[in-house]
Amino acid sequence: MCHGLALSNSRLSVVRDMHALVRKIRNLAAVRDEELQAFVAMFRVKRSIRRGADIIAMGDSSTFSTVLLEGLACRYKISGNGRRQILTFQYPGDFCDGHSYILPTRDTAVSALTDCSVGIILHRDIERITATFPSLALALWRDTMIEASIFREWNVSQRPALERIAHMLCEQIVRLEASGVAGRAIPLTQVDLADAAGLSTVHMNRTIQDLRELGVLMKNSRAIMISHWDKLVEIAKFDGRYLGMLLVPSDELAVVSALGESIRPLM
Numbered sequence: 001m002c003h004g005l006a007l008s009n010s011r012l013s014v015v016r017d018m019h020a021l022v023r024k025i026r027n028l029a030a031v032r033d034e035e036l037q038a039f040v041a042m043f044r045v046k047r048s049i050r051r052g053a054d055i056i057a058m059g060d061s062s063t064f065s066t067v068l069l070e071g072l073a074c075r076y077k078i079s080g081n082g083r084r085q086i087l088t089f090q091y092p093g094d095f096c097d098g099h100s101y102i103l104p105t106r107d108t109a110v111s112a113l114t115d116c117s118v119g120i121i122l123h124r125d126i127e128r129i130t131a132t133f134p135s136l137a138l139a140l141w142r143d144t145m146i147e148a149s150i151f152r153e154w155n156v157s158q159r160p161a162l163e164r165i166a167h168m169l170c171e172q173i174v175r176l177e178a179s180g181v182a183g184r185a186i187p188l189t190q191v192d193l194a195d196a197a198g199l200s201t202v203h204m205n206r207t208i209q210d211l212r213e214l215g216v217l218m219k220n221s222r223a224i225m226i227s228h229w230d231k232l233v234e235i236a237k238f239d240g241r242y243l244g245m246l247l248v249p250s251d252e253l254a255v256v257s258a259l260g261e262s263i264r265p266l267m
Contacts, residue, residue, distance in 0.1 A: 018043070018119075020093030020179045021067055027178060028146075029139035039129055039136055043067065043119040049112045056097055056110040064120045066096040071116030072187055075108050076195070086196035088150050089113075089172065089188065091179045098144050113192060142244065149242040154196070164197055165207050166216070166236035173226060174240050184226035193224075211235075 018040050025031055025039070046066070049055050055066060055073055073090040087108060090096060096110045096118065130137035150171070159167065172186050194204035208224065211217045216232045218225040226232060 018069070020069070020091070021119075022093075023180050024093035024143070024178070025136070025139045028142045029135050031133070031135045031139060035133040035136055038133070042125040042129060043121050046118050046120050049116040049118060051112050051115050054109050054111050055116065055118060056108075058107070058109040062097075062100055063124070064122045065098055065100050065126065066110075067119045067121065068092055068094050068096055069117045069119050072113045073110050073116055074113055074192065074196075075110050077108055084195045085198070086192065088147065088154070089175075089192075089196070091175055091181070093179050095140075095143060098140065098147070113188070146242075146244045149244060153242050161197070161199060161203060161207050162210055163236055165193065165199075165204070166211065166232050167238055168193065168197060169211075169224070169226065170233055170236045170238040170240070171243070173229070174243060178243075184229070186224040186226070188224065190224075 021043075022036055022040060025036060031039075049071070055068075058077075068090050070092055073094075073096060075087045075090065075096070077085050077087065079085050090110065100123075126140070130140065153171075154168075169186055172188065173184065176183075176187075190204045190208060191201055193199075193208075194201045197204065199207070208217065211232075212219045214231070214235070216226070216228050216235065218227045232238075
């Protein structure tokens with residue numbers, strides 16, 4: 001009896017965690033509820049990933065793709081000098097390796113920046129569901145194109161450090177809001193931002209202090225908190241169109257609540 005209750009609670013947790021994925025797919029394409037239900041039902045549960053552990057290891061070749069359900073992660077490589085180079089941050093609803101459906105061998109790794117939970121979908125299930133529902137194929141294609149746009153935007157190394165960090169902070173706020181996380185707190189450390197921007201931690205700390213002095217970030221907070229959004233956008237010269245999200249209001253609750261027992265455990 002207790003075992004059955006625990007399983008039920010686990011399934012309810014997974015259904016709840018699918019909200020970010022459903023919201024993101026809705027933002028990317030006009031997908032009907034029944035299509036989303038069929039898509040989400042194909043995901044299998046995978047165990048939680050502890051902070052600091054790799055969700056995906058470099059060089060792995062796999063028959064499935066991974067979606068972040070809870071937590072914060074980053075795609076990264078280790079440079080020749082042994083330093084971590086963060087290529088992008090990942091939030092709930094993001095595919096950690098959506099491209100692995102087409103390119104099965106992973107040339108980057110994905111690490112959990114916080115405790116995370118992930119779901120997986122088999123590549124054969126992606127092939128079947130996208131053949132059945134072209135609008136889902138469009139959403140997944142658009143998602144990979146947006147990720148490529150983020151890579152290109154981050155590669156604009158000519159930006160001065162202040163503008164580069166301001167731009168990166170703007171992007172994180174927009175992406176957090178798109179995933180359903182409201183507020184002005186950036187859930188990243190200065191070390192994370194330094195590794196993403198290619199700056200030393202000393203240079204990053206100085207840049208964050210400059211942004212605080214300019215009134216863009218809260219001064220009396222250990223966390224990175226935005227206090228003046230419009231001014232941050234101005235400093236960053238931020239134009240979020242490269243993120244390409246439709247941001248259509250959606251009722252993801254109606255989709256995930258219809259799943260019932262359709263979420264399958266990973267065997």
